Amino acid sequence: MFKFPEDFIWGTATAAYQIEGAANEDGRGESIWDRFSHIPGNVWNNQNGDVACDHYHRYKEDVQILKDMGVKGYRFSISWPRVIPEGTGKINQKGVDFYNGLIDELLKYNIQPFVTLYHWDLPQALQYKGGWANRDTAEYFADYASEMFRLFGDRVKHWITHNEPWCTSFLGHAIGVHAPGIKDFSTALQVAHNVLLSHGKAVQYFRQAGRGGKIGITLNLTPVYAASDREEDVRAATVADGYSNRWFLDPVFKGQYPEDMLKNFGSFAKIPDVQVGDMKIISSPMDFLGVNYYTRSFVKYNPDAQFGTESLRPDGQYTEMDWEVYPQGLYDLLMRLKKDYGDIDIYITENGAAFKDVVENNSVDDSDRLNYLKMHFEKAAEAIRDGVKLKGYFVWSLMDNFEWAHGYSKRFGLIYVDYETQKRIWKKSALWYKDVIANNSL
Numbered sequence: 001m002f003k004f005p006e007d008f009i010w011g012t013a014t015a016a017y018q019i020e021g022a023a024n025e026d027g028r029g030e031s032i033w034d035r036f037s038h039i040p041g042n043v044w045n046n047q048n049g050d051v052a053c054d055h056y057h058r059y060k061e062d063v064q065i066l067k068d069m070g071v072k073g074y075r076f077s078i079s080w081p082r083v084i085p086e087g088t089g090k091i092n093q094k095g096v097d098f099y100n101g102l103i104d105e106l107l108k109y110n111i112q113p114f115v116t117l118y119h120w121d122l123p124q125a126l127q128y129k130g131g132w133a134n135r136d137t138a139e140y141f142a143d144y145a146s147e148m149f150r151l152f153g154d155r156v157k158h159w160i161t162h163n164e165p166w167c168t169s170f171l172g173h174a175i176g177v178h179a180p181g182i183k184d185f186s187t188a189l190q191v192a193h194n195v196l197l198s199h200g201k202a203v204q205y206f207r208q209a210g211r212g213g214k215i216g217i218t219l220n221l222t223p224v225y226a227a228s229d230r231e232e233d234v235r236a237a238t239v240a241d242g243y244s245n246r247w248f249l250d251p252v253f254k255g256q257y258p259e260d261m262l263k264n265f266g267s268f269a270k271i272p273d274v275q276v277g278d279m280k281i282i283s284s285p286m287d288f289l290g291v292n293y294y295t296r297s298f299v300k301y302n303p304d305a306q307f308g309t310e311s312l313r314p315d316g317q318y319t320e321m322d323w324e325v326y327p328q329g330l331y332d333l334l335m336r337l338k339k340d341y342g343d344i345d346i347y348i349t350e351n352g353a354a355f356k357d358v359v360e361n362n363s364v365d366d367s368d369r370l371n372y373l374k375m376h377f378e379k380a381a382e383a384i385r386d387g388v389k390l391k392g393y394f395v396w397s398l399m400d401n402f403e404w405a406h407g408y409s410k411r412f413g414l415i416y417v418d419y420e421t422q423k424r425i426w427k428k429s430a431l432w433y434k435d436v437i438a439n440n441s442l
């Protein structure tokens with residue numbers, strides 16, 4: 001039996017656009033996800049986050065669930081257009097009131113708020129000015145972040161600047177399946193740079209504000225395995241690792257883009273415009289790294305594929321997202337981070353799984369999800385035993401929600417949401433998680 005450290009933060013995670021709803025209420029501005037999801041064809045069944053889990057009106061009920069689950073932390077994101085509808089300038093007091101209410105409710109039960117400043121819902125007003133492709137957005141973001149430190153920093157002690165810049169950059173601007181739906185690799189590279197720059201500026205403003213607390217960034221990291229030890233497969237895996245992981249890890253921790261990837265990307269796209277001093281800002285020391293882990297990638301060399309790298313689908317168990325269940329990847333990833341990037345504090349800021357859930361007698365027997373979590377917790381425990389400074393673990397997600405381009409078709413929640421009635425139902429995994437937290441062990 002493994003006992004987790006005394007101060008280990010067990011938690012759950014959500015994001016504003018995925019749960020809040022109230023899209024047109026109390027002065028909230030439009031975001032790029034409102035715009036994107038309302039264009040037919042972009043989201044499964046043309047669904048959107050207008051109502052979602054109606055968390056905006058039900059947050060007290062949802063915090064009660066967190067309290068009953070016994071979590072020590074709750075990761076949520078602030079909707080930038082809810083608090084600053086135009087992205088810059090005037091603050092929307094009603095939006096601020098909502099987050100004050102949520103934070104105070106959490107603290108009432110000793111649940112630590114972990115606040116993400118950007119989980120993909122850029123104010124549409126800023127998209128009109130070029131969005132993340134416009135370098136000025138980095139400064140707009142840092143100003144917004146400063147306002148949040150000022151408004152909530154007396155109570156919020158853990159801040160996450162960005163959630164998964166890889167997705168913002170490549171899903172949003174190269175592959176185009178996320179807002180704002182742009183398909184241009186060079187733009188995506190510039191976006192990645194501007195997002196990283198905005199992160200670094202926010203970290204610097206945070207230090208200047210001097211309100212105490214910790215700040216970091218959340219990256220989605222996918223350990224890459226080569227299909228064989230043939231030289232070309234190994235090389236393909238290095239490239240895939242550069243694209244998914246190092247393109248963000250290296251700037252943040254080493255203040256440089258990986259040389260091999262500059263060359264690789266440079267062969268077919270425009271390398272981002274990096275100004276003097278940018279890399280120093282981007283690599284401003286952080287207090288922790290947030291890691292979102294779901295699956296691994298398994299690749300072989302294929303000269304006809306993008307970057308000469310083809311993703312394979314090895315035999316095994318797969319989730320509803322068609323993501324391979326691969327707990328060992330979490331251990332390998334954590335050990336690799338320690339080895340290559342230093343002994344920084346780490347939080348798993350997301351891990352979880354979508355499976356088909358069936359409600360029967362007011363409960364959901366989601367053994368697949370329970371097992372998924374159990375196997376990953378075990379790997380986390382192993383990593384702690386082997387010296388990784390893992391400080392907490394946030395299950396994605398507290399409740400079923402709007403899964404971006406998949407709409408409401410993928411359920412990741414510990415809590416089931418009946419979208420017709422907004423009723424919340426505890427799944428078996430939620431009850432099990434409650435025990436894990438209470439025992440602080442597996």
Ligand code: FCB
Nearest residue numbers: 015163164220396403412
């Ligand atoms: C991550 C996102 C999160 C959720 C999970 C399933 O990429 O950060 O919002 O969609 O995937």
